[in-house]
Amino acid sequence: MALVNLRDILADARANKYAVGSFNVVDLASLEAILEAAEFMQSPVILSIAEVHFKYVNLENITPAIKEVARRCSCPVALHLDHGESFEAIMRALRAGFTSIMFDGSKLAFDENIRQTAAIVKMCHAVGVTVEAELGHIGGAEGGSGGAVPPPEEFYTKVDEAVRFVKETKVDALAVAIGTAHGLYKGKPQLDFERLKALNAALNIPLVLHGGTGLSNDDFARCIENGVAKINFYTGMSVAATERIKDKLKSSPESYDYPGLLLEAKAGICRTVSEQIDIFRSKGMCAPDSSLCSFCSGCVIPRKIHAPVGAPAPAAAASDGEALVKKIADAVIDVLRQMKK
Numbered sequence: 001m002a003l004v005n006l007r008d009i010l011a012d013a014r015a016n017k018y019a020v021g022s023f024n025v026v027d028l029a030s031l032e033a034i035l036e037a038a039e040f041m042q043s044p045v046i047l048s049i050a051e052v053h054f055k056y057v058n059l060e061n062i063t064p065a066i067k068e069v070a071r072r073c074s075c076p077v078a079l080h081l082d083h084g085e086s087f088e089a090i091m092r093a094l095r096a097g098f099t100s101i102m103f104d105g106s107k108l109a110f111d112e113n114i115r116q117t118a119a120i121v122k123m124c125h126a127v128g129v130t131v132e133a134e135l136g137h138i139g140g141a142e143g144g145s146g147g148a149v150p151p152p153e154e155f156y157t158k159v160d161e162a163v164r165f166v167k168e169t170k171v172d173a174l175a176v177a178i179g180t181a182h183g184l185y186k187g188k189p190q191l192d193f194e195r196l197k198a199l200n201a202a203l204n205i206p207l208v209l210h211g212g213t214g215l216s217n218d219d220f221a222r223c224i225e226n227g228v229a230k231i232n233f234y235t236g237m238s239v240a241a242t243e244r245i246k247d248k249l250k251s252s253p254e255s256y257d258y259p260g261l262l263l264e265a266k267a268g269i270c271r272t273v274s275e276q277i278d279i280f281r282s283k284g285m286c287a288p289d290s291s292l293c294s295f296c297s298g299c300v301i302p303r304k305i306h307a308p309v310g311a312p313a314p315a316a317a318a319s320d321g322e323a324l325v326k327k328i329a330d331a332v333i334d335v336l337r338q339m340k341k
């Protein structure tokens, strides 16, 4: 399957009321774990690399590996820059072949956020790359596992500003601040669903929820009902990987099995990502005959179902073996006929 951008998968998610998980890749183990989970769950997936993780993962080194693994994956895969704040990060991701960019101008003043986001959208759209932007503030520090403290309500996304922002920037998806935060929540997060509902009614684009770790299944369901089509999830993966490593070290403290620890981490991530895919309702969305087949050729089924309407089903092609058997049978019948004459 070739890589896809956000426009196609998020339009499908929005129309069919599910969300595509955006999971952060920090190394080869997490890359393989996420894709194996997506494939097993028959779900589209977004592989994200956050600019704050550039210190752990070399963008130019890992991107060819991502492209190769994605090419062999039967599900649609988007390759996305998460929280790109610098011009350099965005240019590096574009040059490496990312299909989608998040430009995070949320720390800028409103008008400056519009100005810079619009310029980046123009540049990215010119080369077929989609753009997610952020308006308002999502709390916590992305990429870490520190405390997630939602910002004060005055920093939540305002509906009138969001309408102007989307109109003037032409972004493909918008990350909204409704009380979520990156990292591990201290206490139970209280999301502002009325605000989300109003944003969804006013904007005709997929909404993005950051700070997925620690939200309840009910929170996710209500967000998806109200226009969230992309959910970012990372800290929970990191926790699962670390817990597995800790358990392993506790049970065999004399062992120095580094690759064995990586396998533990991979298994923890794979399990967590699979669970989230189920909760985000994207499990099975990539089954043969699904609406995603209109732009994904990850399996052989779509080629059949996208024959023009009314066209007869193509005759099943005989395998080489069957053709040989038929040839021999025809020849034997010919000989028998000759003998009869």
Ligand code: 13P
Pocket: 082, 083, 142, 143, 148, 181, 182, 183, 184, 209, 210, 211, 212, 213, 232, 233, 234, 235, 236
């Ligand atoms: P969590 O780490 O809280 O799941 O948030 C991930 C995120 O929003 C990445 O952009």
